[in-house]
Amino acid sequence: MKKIAIIGAGNIGKAAAKALLESPDFELCGFVRREEKAVSGFEKIPVGKSVFDFPEKPDGALVCFPSRLVEPVEKELLEAGIYTADCFDIHGELSAMRKRLNFSAEKGNVSCVIGAGWDPGLDSAIRTLMFSAFPENEIYTNFGPGMSMGHSAAAKSIGGIADAVSITLPLGKGKHARKIYTVLKKGADKNEVEHAILSDGYFEHDECSVEFVDSVKPFFNTEHGVLIESNFENQKMGFSMKIDNPTLTGRILVSAMRAAFLQKPGAYFMPEIPPCDFCEKGWQKYL
């Protein structure tokens, strides 16, 4: 049984841990986090400041840090010969990151699956299948309404912000509005913070509005959804989900980890991997 470490113990890290514990083919060997204290809900799982703190080197690691902190950690793991998967979610930076991590993966003689979350990730594989049948067509991805974990984390990392929840609202044809509920840090300037959000790469392409609140609790809800549409002449295809965002992301990360071990050394996107490689035994019954 392959030993897998989880890097980060936030929402995604915990969801990935749950998914790992449910998988017959993996063993969760530990969490890596800044503070060396047990992860709530996973008190029996070892915790270290680095994967190299564990008694045995893990076979693989799920990198569950916010996207912008993923790459240096993943590079180090790969070069140390540890297979990885991440759910890096900045679409525009995927290709460049893949090139760099491909180099690290080849150096460590291992593989990684990058952008292996809900979107990019599962949705990318679905869109690629739609594109394969009707390449002339425009494919639209409509998210929400629901809380975007990536955008919420991105907002939270902006200076002057104590807490934030970013809600995605579908406008149709792949366009979205975002509402960012924001708790200011003491002494922070509203105008400066609002400007910092609206000009951030995560937000600048959408119609965004910022609302300052005392607590984001009333807006925090992990239910989310998507509708991917491809309409070509009289051919209509649609893929829809209503899901619990961290649960699905955790499941996909574990599937991607499974697939990583089956690929030749290198860095991969989900559409570059045979769907069966993500699966536990038994997929053939759905042929």
Next chain:
Amino acid sequence: MKKIAIIGAGNIGKAAAKALLESPDFELCGFVRREEKAVSGFEKIPVGKSVFDFPEKPDGALVCFPSRLVEPVEKELLEAGIYTADCFDIHGELSAMRKRLNFSAEKGNVSCVIGAGWDPGLDSAIRTLMFSAFPENEIYTNFGPGMSMGHSAAAKSIGGIADAVSITLPLGKGKHARKIYTVLKKGADKNEVEHAILSDGYFEHDECSVEFVDSVKPFFNTEHGVLIESNFENQKMGFSMKIDNPTLTGRILVSAMRAAFLQKPGAYFMPEIPPCDFCEKGWQKYL
């Protein structure tokens, strides 16, 4: 540009020809059919009784015969070093056929993609992705209402039947009823024909009724649809299509042909192939 022959000039063969002519990376080098006359709608395309009748050996061939006639033809092509794809659609026989054709493909040092139609095929890849995320869950595939080309062809091949159209009616949770509109051959016995249909492997597992008619024309309509559902706790996934059946099947066959050239020698199902391998250039924009 790879030269592709089409074996069979029925609905699927013609749809595959149309899809090939629309593909920038393939050249349609000819039809193979019993009678050496031009295929209506494709008068400029060469016709032969065998792929070996063409001036140059094709690089690949799309086998567009009814399922039960596919294997011997495909075996011969593979062993002669010609890549193939087919839309063989008898789910229960896929694995055994794959084993045999895998042997032929390795012998000819080429690849084939089998069961590369709508279902099995595209739907299989979608179901495999759903299974990868939520393997505990039951996945239901609900077809129709619409005409099943495979079932219509299977009924037509039964003795005593001059023409037939089989309509698939969804009953929910993956159950279906089928109505088979049947034109008898002169002198054929209604009871015997009805029994032959209902005990055929294509029909015996579903709730079927046979209606004898003078012409199937009023019932012939290539519009069809599917809804694939996976519901796990609060996680719901659905894939739906409303499509023109031969058009989609032709497109998928051409995609599978493209993918065949990228695989190591052997026989493959669609879920065993990276989605990007089915694509023309440009899939990365949907990452």
